[in-house]
Amino acid sequence: MTASGPGSPGSTALVRLVAAREVSSRIRDKNFIVSSAVILLLLLGMMVFQVAVGGVEAGRIAVVADDGRLGPALEAQGEAVGVEVQVVDTMDEAEARAAVQAGEVDAALLDGTGPAPELLLVDRDPALEAVVGGAVSGLAVSDRLLEAGVDLQSIPEVAVTPLGDGEDDGQQVVVAVIGIVVLYGLLFLFAQFVAQGVVEEKSSRVVELLLATMRPWQLLAGKILGLGLLGLGQIVVIGVVGVAGALAFDLVDVPGELIGTVATVIAWFVLGYAFYACVFAVAASLVSRQEDLGSVLTPASMLLVVGFFVAFQAASDPSGTLAAVTSFVPGLSPLVMPVRQAAGEAAGWEVALAVVLMLVAIGLAVRLGGRVYSGALLRTSGKTRLREALRAERA
Amino acid sequence: MLEFDGLHKSFGANRVLDGVSFAVAPGSMFGFCGSNGAGKTTTMRIAMGLVRADAGEVRWQGRPLDQALRRRIGYMPEERGLYPKMRVGEQLAYFARLHGLDGAAATRAAEHWADRLGLGERRRDQVEKLSLGNQQRVQLAAALVSRPEVLILDEPFSGLDPVGVDALAEALLEQVRGGVPVVFSSHQLDLVERLCDAVGILARGAMVATGPVAELRRRESGRLLRVVVPDAPPGWAAALPGVRVVSERAGDTLLELAPGADDQAVLAAALRTGRVGHFAWREPSLVELFREAVAEPAGVAA
Numbered sequence: 001m002t003a004s005g006p007g008s009p010g011s012t013a014l015v016r017l018v019a020a021r022e023v024s025s026r027i028r029d030k031n032f033i034v035s036s037a038v039i040l041l042l043l044l045g046m047m048v049f050q051v052a053v054g055g056v057e058a059g060r061i062a063v064v065a066d067d068g069r070l071g072p073a074l075e076a077q078g079e080a081v082g083v084e085v086q087v088v089d090t091m092d093e094a095e096a097r098a099a100v101q102a103g104e105v106d107a108a109l110l111d112g113t114g115p116a117p118e119l120l121l122v123d124r125d126p127a128l129e130a131v132v133g134g135a136v137s138g139l140a141v142s143d144r145l146l147e148a149g150v151d152l153q154s155i156p157e158v159a160v161t162p163l164g165d166g167e168d169d170g171q172q173v174v175v176a177v178i179g180i181v182v183l184y185g186l187l188f189l190f191a192q193f194v195a196q197g198v199v200e201e202k203s204s205r206v207v208e209l210l211l212a213t214m215r216p217w218q219l220l221a222g223k224i225l226g227l228g229l230l231g232l233g234q235i236v237v238i239g240v241v242g243v244a245g246a247l248a249f250d251l252v253d254v255p256g257e258l259i260g261t262v263a264t265v266i267a268w269f270v271l272g273y274a275f276y277a278c279v280f281a282v283a284a285s286l287v288s289r290q291e292d293l294g295s296v297l298t299p300a301s302m303l304l305v306v307g308f309f310v311a312f313q314a315a316s317d318p319s320g321t322l323a324a325v326t327s328f329v330p331g332l333s334p335l336v337m338p339v340r341q342a343a344g345e346a347a348g349w350e351v352a353l354a355v356v357l358m359l360v361a362i363g364l365a366v367r368l369g370g371r372v373y374s375g376a377l378l379r380t381s382g383k384t385r386l387r388e389a390l391r392a393e394r395a
Numbered sequence: 396m397l398e399f400d401g402l403h404k405s406f407g408a409n410r411v412l413d414g415v416s417f418a419v420a421p422g423s424m425f426g427f428c429g430s431n432g433a434g435k436t437t438t439m440r441i442a443m444g445l446v447r448a449d450a451g452e453v454r455w456q457g458r459p460l461d462q463a464l465r466r467r468i469g470y471m472p473e474e475r476g477l478y479p480k481m482r483v484g485e486q487l488a489y490f491a492r493l494h495g496l497d498g499a500a501a502t503r504a505a506e507h508w509a510d511r512l513g514l515g516e517r518r519r520d521q522v523e524k525l526s527l528g529n530q531q532r533v534q535l536a537a538a539l540v541s542r543p544e545v546l547i548l549d550e551p552f553s554g555l556d557p558v559g560v561d562a563l564a565e566a567l568l569e570q571v572r573g574g575v576p577v578v579f580s581s582h583q584l585d586l587v588e589r590l591c592d593a594v595g596i597l598a599r600g601a602m603v604a605t606g607p608v609a610e611l612r613r614r615e616s617g618r619l620l621r622v623v624v625p626d627a628p629p630g631w632a633a634a635l636p637g638v639r640v641v642s643e644r645a646g647d648t649l650l651e652l653a654p655g656a657d658d659q660a661v662l663a664a665a666l667r668t669g670r671v672g673h674f675a676w677r678e679p680s681l682v683e684l685f686r687e688a689v690a691e692p693a694g695v696a697a
Contacts, residue, residue, distance in 0.1 A: 009466075009492075009493070009495050014493065017489070017492055017493060021489055025478075025480065025481060200478070200479075201478075204476050204477065204478060204479050205472065205474040205475060205476030206476035206477055206478055207476065208445060208472040208474060208476055209470065209472060209476050209477075209490070209537065210493070211443075211444075211445055212443040212444065212445065212465060212468070212470045212472075213465070213466055213490075213493040213494060214462075214493065215462070378445060378446075
């Protein structure tokens, strides 16, 4: 051949080619785009919901003719009940009315320190009403008491002493549970993508053409790697959006811990994906039609579903025996261990052990799976038995 | 030379190949014939490393085929296969890259072959949107796109209309002129006869005949004799020693002579029936050679 003739691509080049094809064809796939959008929207929706029920919304209150005491009283009252209050001074009633109607402020307080205080708002808002009511009556009471000569200094204040260990793990566990839902969803989605890809190649018979240029393991590795990178990209995007959103909406107290938990979930995604993608791919290689995929994927899917439910159980009882034991079981650990870690229940050596066990399982899945995959790939008719595939050989 | 040397293969108790050997010279076209299940596909799959031979090997330029050498082979599997949702151009470029072309060269080659095979307009269409005939062209383009040194094609003509057959034949002949050895299997023996420099006939896992079509014909000629005797009664030649009646229709008789049978005795017998309109050796067609070759050997108990 001439100098510009074909060279011989090495394993790395072949695996990269396969991976690049997976990414480029999947990224244009409607299902993928829709599912990505749905997950992000769900996440954002969840945060907006948190904000809505969390009551950290700022309420703007216009105050007419404040004598300098109403503003601070409203803000203090707002803080006490968890509603942020912004006070806007206005000159007269007409201006305040116009501001409410224009939506510039949420409410306007007229004659706050007078005998007939009045609150103007577009729609009723119990939280705001409570804040204003409390502040106005508080001022009035202290005024009356002062008039009566009562010493306000002597009113006892309640001292607050938290009895927890000082760390708020509850929030971390909530983050971990959200992480587990995302992790579970993505593991399922991407392992399923791998399985569908394997069957697509078998059912369209393109696999014979592919195997004339590469070894089965190169095809398998490229496929798992390509879709894995896509999955990793997606979970990182979700993580970043989640963390950024949580910080922007001020949903968490300790950003460092939030980021730590998200990073843990992402790391477990990598391990979980490697395992499930391999198992799903191998199972899928046994059938030749998409219709048969469900039946061969059932055992592996069951494991994933069990892991999901155990992880939820672990979230409510992170120190329980079930959580402790299952957090070491390969296949379950990616879902359970992050919860225990977030709850601060897992020691360093426990995490390390779970990771090692998982790596061993991945190694086994790759080796055994590779053999089944090679043996079953060219049997493009009907269903291949696991044992037949293991026995089948290939050049 | 592309050499298939002593291939043996059994699937369980089923012996599929029993010593298949043949060679294809560079710049020649080899037609691979055989009845269904004779082992043609298995032979080709062994060459492509998709099935492991129990014994024997396939060599190209004296070296046993390995993964690297196989990337220089253009292959068209019997079971057509392409990514249904991938675009024609991208798909061709992908296969070119798998065979070792770099990105730019692969894109150029994909464009070139799509145009050559009349798919230029459809380059951006998904393969599944194409008609079956056009999908077949894409399949062929996938085999040719990597500028292969060798072509191994399993039933490339099946499912093509006559225009498609001509286009494919022309493309293959061009490859042959460029020095590429081409092996293809086909049931369309007239096509094999027209295109191939040499043929191989596979029966029961072994090559029963190989060589240039003309040579095979010569080897077989001197055995079939056509005699036209309009006035002869039916069965006039049945009793002649060493003669088997292949067909007889209104005096137009085709006779097969066993080695050593006397053709002059046949002529004498024909003259005894009356007028002889025609008396000549007949060159067998490839179809007849094929039938002859794949017929179960009579009287040989398995």
